[in-house]
Amino acid sequence: MEILGKSGVDWRDRRLIANLYMKQEVLIRVGDEFTNSTHLGRGVRQGCLMSPLLFSLYAEYMMAEAVDELDVGVKVGGKRIKDVRFADDQAMIDGTNEGLQLIMDKLNEKAEEYGMRINGPKTKAMRISREGGGEVNIYINGEKVQQVNKFKYLGSLITEDGRCDVEIKCRIAMAKEAFNKRRELLTKNFKKETRKRIIKTIIWPIMMYGSETWVLKAEDCRRIQAFEMWMWRRMEKIK
Numbered sequence: 001m002e003i004l005g006k007s008g009v010d011w012r013d014r015r016l017i018a019n020l021y022m023k024q025e026v027l028i029r030v031g032d033e034f035t036n037s038t039h040l041g042r043g044v045r046q047g048c049l050m051s052p053l054l055f056s057l058y059a060e061y062m063m064a065e066a067v068d069e070l071d072v073g074v075k076v077g078g079k080r081i082k083d084v085r086f087a088d089d090q091a092m093i094d095g096t097n098e099g100l101q102l103i104m105d106k107l108n109e110k111a112e113e114y115g116m117r118i119n120g121p122k123t124k125a126m127r128i129s130r131e132g133g134g135e136v137n138i139y140i141n142g143e144k145v146q147q148v149n150k151f152k153y154l155g156s157l158i159t160e161d162g163r164c165d166v167e168i169k170c171r172i173a174m175a176k177e178a179f180n181k182r183r184e185l186l187t188k189n190f191k192k193e194t195r196k197r198i199i200k201t202i203i204w205p206i207m208m209y210g211s212e213t214w215v216l217k218a219e220d221c222r223r224i225q226a227f228e229m230w231m232w233r234r235m236e237k238i239k
Contacts, residue, residue, distance in 0.1 A: 003061050059088065066110035072099040086154055097136055108140055124148045132161035156210035164214040172227045175207035179231060186235050195235055
């Protein structure tokens, strides 16, 4: 409620939100009988359209307090990037092991103040460079964070060499599987324009998901073009 006030939400709206979220009680029905009423704790509500917005606002203020004042991060296009945030996924970035550890310590400290915690087993560390490899040592509450050479973030595969060839291969395989599942539909004697529209609506988004972030080499471009030709040839039943 304090953060809602800081963010400029009108007091009338804050009172409505407080009445919705605070001091709520619930009954549970088992068969035809009801349990005794019990108090609902604070937190996001399953299926509530407002809960994700409230959580995002809460997390945004926490992250701002944790990292905004730190002189860390990497420069991209003249701007200093310290973290990449999406809902409750947080990717912290720095050019040195020491800087990254400083960010994690500050974030861990601020999370505890906000009544939250970093999930250690789900947290991973990775050193990204053109050569790939290299050790990084990051700790949370004395526990070392597992280092990996690749991981999926928001559905895209990120590797320690910063290249996208593995991700592109995975995307092509997924798109081919989607095409083969609908082969009977896509090879029927519909109008060609209709089948092309189906492919561009169903198959192409699977192939191109996350492509805005790809760093393409000539080999990757050829691989994508080969997949596109593979798709059109099978649509037209051309061997």
